[in-house]
Amino acid sequence: MNQTIEKFISGTTFVLAGVSKDSRKFGNAILKELVSRGFTVYPVHPSLDSVEGVKCYRSLDLVVEFTQSLIVCVKPENAVSVVKVAAAAGFKSVWLQQGCGTEEVKAAAEKAGLEVVAGKCILMYTEPVGGLHKFHRGIVRLFGKY
Numbered sequence: 001m002n003q004t005i006e007k008f009i010s011g012t013t014f015v016l017a018g019v020s021k022d023s024r025k026f027g028n029a030i031l032k033e034l035v036s037r038g039f040t041v042y043p044v045h046p047s048l049d050s051v052e053g054v055k056c057y058r059s060l061d062l063v064v065e066f067t068q069s070l071i072v073c074v075k076p077e078n079a080v081s082v083v084k085v086a087a088a089a090g091f092k093s094v095w096l097q098q099g100c101g102t103e104e105v106k107a108a109a110e111k112a113g114l115e116v117v118a119g120k121c122i123l124m125y126t127e128p129v130g131g132l133h134k135f136h137r138g139i140v141r142l143f144g145k146y
Contacts, residue, residue, distance in 0.1 A: 004117055012039055013042070013067040014039060014040070014122075015067060017070060027043075044058070061089040070091045070093070071122055079101070083114060
């Protein structure tokens with residue numbers, strides 16, 4: 001496992017940008033799963049008061065004091081602005097969840113001075129890993145891309 005991933009997951013608290021009113025969206029699945037694994041997650045959404053029973057914050061600047069690790073799970077066309085706002089707010093590292101971590105987004109995050117993990121699923125790396133994520137992690141390890 002690379003050092004950036006190890007450093008990111010060594011904490012027990014994350015901010016999550018990309019939750020939705022729609023409980024079927026992947027940002028909500030990440031929130032539910034991380035909370036069930038014992039992590040503290042601060043979801044951010046500009047118009048929600050809570051999501052999946054967890055208090056939601058309106059902007060990144062309101063949560064940077066809790067942790068400087070941000071998981072980004074938004075549409076690619078919104079991700080560049082999210083990483084720029086995150087850097088300005090004082091975040092130090094971002095996990096660009098699969099689907100939003102395009103080369104453009106990754107480059108914008110790096111240019112903003114953020115440590116970046118891109119193209120990997122946070123649920124494959126935060127213990128305890130089970131089910132499909134455990135199987136997928138085994139395959140990734142087998143082929144050396146862990």
